[in-house]
Amino acid sequence: MRLSLKASAAGVAALAAVATALLGGGAAQATTGSPAGSDPVGAVFVQTDGLAGNAIVAYDRNADGTLHWADTYPTGGLGLQLAGSAVDHLASQGSLARAGGSLFAVNAGSNTITSFAIRGDRLVRLQTTGSGGDAPVSIATHDRRVFVLNARGGGSIQGYLNVGGLLVKVPAWHRDLGLNPAATPQFVTTPGQIAFTPDGSKLIVTTKANTNAFDVFSTAGFGLSASPVVTTVPGTVPFGIQFDAAGHLVAVEAGPSAIATFTVNADGSLTQLAWAATGQAAACWVVVSGAYAYTSNAGSASLSGYRLGTVGSLTALGNTATDPGTVDAATAGGFLYVQTGATGTVDEFRMGADGSLTKVGSVLVPDAVGGEGIVAS
Helix, strand or coil, X not given: CCCCCHHHHHHHHHHHHHHHHHHXXXXXCCCCCCCCCCCEEEEEEEECCCCCCCEEEEEEEECCCCEXXXXXXXXXXXXXXXXXXXXXXXXXXXXXXXXCCEEEEEECCCCEEEEEEEECCEEEEEEEEECCCEEEEEEEEECCEEEEEEEECCCEEEEEEEECCXXXXXXXXXXXXXXXXXXXXXXXXXXXEEEECCCCCEEEEECHXXXXXXXXXXXXXXXXXXXXXXXXXXXXXXXXXXXXXXXXXXXXXXXXXXXXXXXXXXXXXXXXXXXXXXXXXXXXXXXXXXXXXXXXXXXXXXXXXXXXXXXXXXXEEEEEECXXXXXXXEEECCEEEEEECCCXXXXXXXXXXXXXXXXXXXXXXXXXXXXXXXXXX
């Protein structure tokens, strides 16, 4: 299936003009800069998932890895707490995503997505648009394509074109996942993440305990296959995923609290390469940085480190304690930042050359108990 852009050319041009005007100045919601005397080298954005109003909290990232509050930006939408969840209200990975100078956030409680333009440590809210389904929980981006995963109602995915930071819905890029909408509890039976393969040719959805599977859609030719290739992994509850430098899929299996690596084959099927139990409780999220991967273990308040081999092998490096409720994580500049949903904090760690983690501090994120979604640069 190929997309024709001719019919929507005028609309795309109009949206691009709006984005250009907003980025030209005068539309920023706030202009708070870095604290006096700090040494900012990047920024970290954290989503609150606030039930009364979702927001993105921006932090300056200093050279020593510590974070300092810069400002807070309402998304114009609502957060959501899936039934049965405690420290992980969205029970997903990747609910906040960056594509160049754009930041995309899900508003699971109002079935919308908010687009921001990134200007250093500041954000300009550009748009809030419908997610095409019920309870958006994860976003994937590649080139000009953006896809959102809706968790409830049997699950669905919806695709958009990214036009200067504004999202243009493509009706042909909608697929229902056909999961059991009545399965309970929601936090382990709703789908967990959507992600592109590094080359953008495939789109992967984890279904967690609903079907214990990886659904892989082809996106070749700027289209979307009618149905996915399904690889079932019984009893594993596949949750968070990322890719290593060699293009292997690195997945966390919440059922056995384990990490596994896979080859994504040309036909969309998966072949397992390695598997390792973390020995921790509720391993659900994963972040990859260079030759290392770290799982977030919500039930043990810890991170488990692994060295990734060139053929997908896994070598355990040990566990590092965090604040309670370890969830979504991101890395930048040799540092790892992890949300801890029980306390609504972000813990800051320095990553050693050997993959070891040394805590350098933590920050409290207002109204973020149970929140998920973090991006670092």
